[in-house]
Amino acid sequence: MKARRILFSVAAFAAMLLIWEFAVRSFDFAEYMLPPPSEVAMYLWGAVCDLSLPKAVWVTGKRLFTGYAIGLCIGIPTGMLCSRFNIFKDTVGILALGLQALPSVCWVPLAIMWFGQEESAMLFVVVMGTVWSLILATQHGVANIPPIYLRAASTMGSRGFHTWLHVIAPAALPSIIGGMKQGWAFAWRSLMAAEIYVTILTGFGLGQLLHYGRELMRMDQVIGVMCVVIAIGLLIDKAVFSPIESNLRKRWGISSD
Amino acid sequence: MSNIHAELENVTAKLVVDDVSKTFNSARGKVEALKNVSLKVGEGEFVCLVGPSGCGKSTLLNLVAGLDKPDSGTIKVDDTPVSGPGRDRMVMFQEHALFPWLDVFDNVLFGLKLKPNLTNPERKEVAKFYLHLVGLEKFAHSSIHELSGGMRQRVALARSLAPNPRILLMDETFGALDALTREQLYGELQQIWQKRKKTIIFVTHNIREAVCLGDRVVLFSPHPGRIVNTFEIDIPRLRDINDPALSPYTLEITAALKQHTDGREVAE
Numbered sequence: 001m002k003a004r005r006i007l008f009s010v011a012a013f014a015a016m017l018l019i020w021e022f023a024v025r026s027f028d029f030a031e032y033m034l035p036p037p038s039e040v041a042m043y044l045w046g047a048v049c050d051l052s053l054p055k056a057v058w059v060t061g062k063r064l065f066t067g068y069a070i071g072l073c074i075g076i077p078t079g080m081l082c083s084r085f086n087i088f089k090d091t092v093g094i095l096a097l098g099l100q101a102l103p104s105v106c107w108v109p110l111a112i113m114w115f116g117q118e119e120s121a122m123l124f125v126v127v128m129g130t131v132w133s134l135i136l137a138t139q140h141g142v143a144n145i146p147p148i149y150l151r152a153a154s155t156m157g158s159r160g161f162h163t164w165l166h167v168i169a170p171a172a173l174p175s176i177i178g179g180m181k182q183g184w185a186f187a188w189r190s191l192m193a194a195e196i197y198v199t200i201l202t203g204f205g206l207g208q209l210l211h212y213g214r215e216l217m218r219m220d221q222v223i224g225v226m227c228v229v230i231a232i233g234l235l236i237d238k239a240v241f242s243p244i245e246s247n248l249r250k251r252w253g254i255s256s257d
Numbered sequence: 258m259s260n261i262h263a264e265l266e267n268v269t270a271k272l273v274v275d276d277v278s279k280t281f282n283s284a285r286g287k288v289e290a291l292k293n294v295s296l297k298v299g300e301g302e303f304v305c306l307v308g309p310s311g312c313g314k315s316t317l318l319n320l321v322a323g324l325d326k327p328d329s330g331t332i333k334v335d336d337t338p339v340s341g342p343g344r345d346r347m348v349m350f351q352e353h354a355l356f357p358w359l360d361v362f363d364n365v366l367f368g369l370k371l372k373p374n375l376t377n378p379e380r381k382e383v384a385k386f387y388l389h390l391v392g393l394e395k396f397a398h399s400s401i402h403e404l405s406g407g408m409r410q411r412v413a414l415a416r417s418l419a420p421n422p423r424i425l426l427m428d429e430t431f432g433a434l435d436a437l438t439r440e441q442l443y444g445e446l447q448q449i450w451q452k453r454k455k456t457i458i459f460v461t462h463n464i465r466e467a468v469c470l471g472d473r474v475v476l477f478s479p480h481p482g483r484i485v486n487t488f489e490i491d492i493p494r495l496r497d498i499n500d501p502a503l504s505p506y507t508l509e510i511t512a513a514l515k516q517h518t519d520g521r522e523v524a525e
Contacts, residue, residue, distance in 0.1 A: 149354060149356060151354070152350065154342045155322055155324070155347055166367075170356070173358065250400065251358060251400050252357045252400075253402025
């Protein structure tokens with residue numbers, strides 16, 4: 001059954017590509033409006049061979065993962081502080097609630113003023129995208145831990161840091177993972193927007209590649225880069241978050257979707 | 258079992274609750290959960306606290322556990338005042354309170370890991386021993402959600418016993434289980450209690466359950482929460498919940514309970 005579904009899925013996508021190719025060729029669209037998929041594939045192949053694409057993926061990936069890692073290091077502990085101390089909750093917590101609603105690409109003008117056209121400006125945007133939803137998810141996750149876990153742990157002699165590490169953190173983990181996933185989605189989108197929006201002199205990312213595709217009227221490049229952006233998004237979701245989530249579901253017995 | 262009490266007269270009690278009061282603030286004003294309650298429990302004794310809801314029996318258990326502090330009066334275990342939760346007094350709640358992020362074995366190991374002066378292989382041996390004792394060694398690496406309600410409470414029992422507490426505090430531990438599983442666990446708990454020589458304080462609102470398990474049944478009455486009577490249960494072990502010999506005690510305690518309440522609050 002599963003093999004048949006995969007086969008059907010592959011066939012459907014192949015058919016879509018064929019229709020696209022056929023439509024472009026038979027209606028004679030201008031190349032700068034919509035290139036056929038074969039052109040896109042040619043571009044992708046060429047860009048892989050001349051290393052412009054791998055280099056751009058590397059530059060963007062480095063920004064994304066560094067910024068995301070910084071975001072995790074700030075967001076999770078801050079979220080825990082917010083859940084524990086009202087001083088944090090009533091300040092940082094409210095700030096997080098507000099800033100979470102702000103698409104982090106809105107930070108780009110300020111980031112350029114503060115950091116210049118440098119890597120740090122990009123990192124700042126990624127961190128701003130990651131950190132707020134992570135703070136909220138962590139705070140929420142910790143606040144919703146059933147008190148009975150803490151009572152049980154305390155009767156077994158767990159105190160202070162041990163409780164945080166061995167009870168509160170794992171009990172809040174499903175919520176934190178949810179926040180990580182959302183933070184990742186925000187970070188990825190805002191980094192792309194920022195890269196298209198401003199040229200960073202220290203490195204050429206995927207966003208810049210897409211931007212220059214438009215300037216050169218090379219829609220095969222634009223669509224090719226879009227495909228890579230989609231592929232990376234899917235890959236991270238399937239290779240990183242899906243296994244973690246299914247593992248969690250298996251352990252916790254949260255009903256599968 | 259009455260010779261236990263004869264012995265107790267000479268031995269200092271394991272647990273001494275002396276003139277303890279506890280008041281909670283609720284929406285409808287102050288609630289006197291416990292008023293001037295005193296109780297002595299001997300080493301190795303199985304004491305059941307019964308009474309309608311709101312009579313303070315669970316409050317007393319939490320005070321003994323150190324999860325809460327009395328407003329006045331003292332609680333001493335082995336002549337040492339209780340100042341907080343401790344490994345010498347393990348609590349089993351009505352909910353199993355097992356950690357879903359750990360498997361069965363690691364749940365049992367949790368309290369052991371916090372116990373100093375043991376090597377890790379020793380801890381694992383102890384955890385295995387108690388899992389075997391509750392008959393779940395085959396499920397060591399199962400997830401908690403894969404177990405039935407009765408199995409979960411067995412794991413919770415193993416987890417509470419593993420750090421070798423001297424006192425086991427059970428708060429309506431079997432309340433959420435189906436009748437069949439409960440009856441089975443009555444037998445198992447009595448056996449484990451005899452084997453491991455624990456002092457057990459068992460809170461329940463089910464009088465028959467209390468008579469089946471306890472050497473002594475302490476009857477509480479609400480508003481304010483206080484002890485109104487104590488009954489020695491002189492029936493040989495292992496007792497069965499369906500044994501007719503329990504009935505005279507059950508009737509006597511139920512009658513006493515009705516005397517102290519208007520009868521509407523009597524549960525089961």
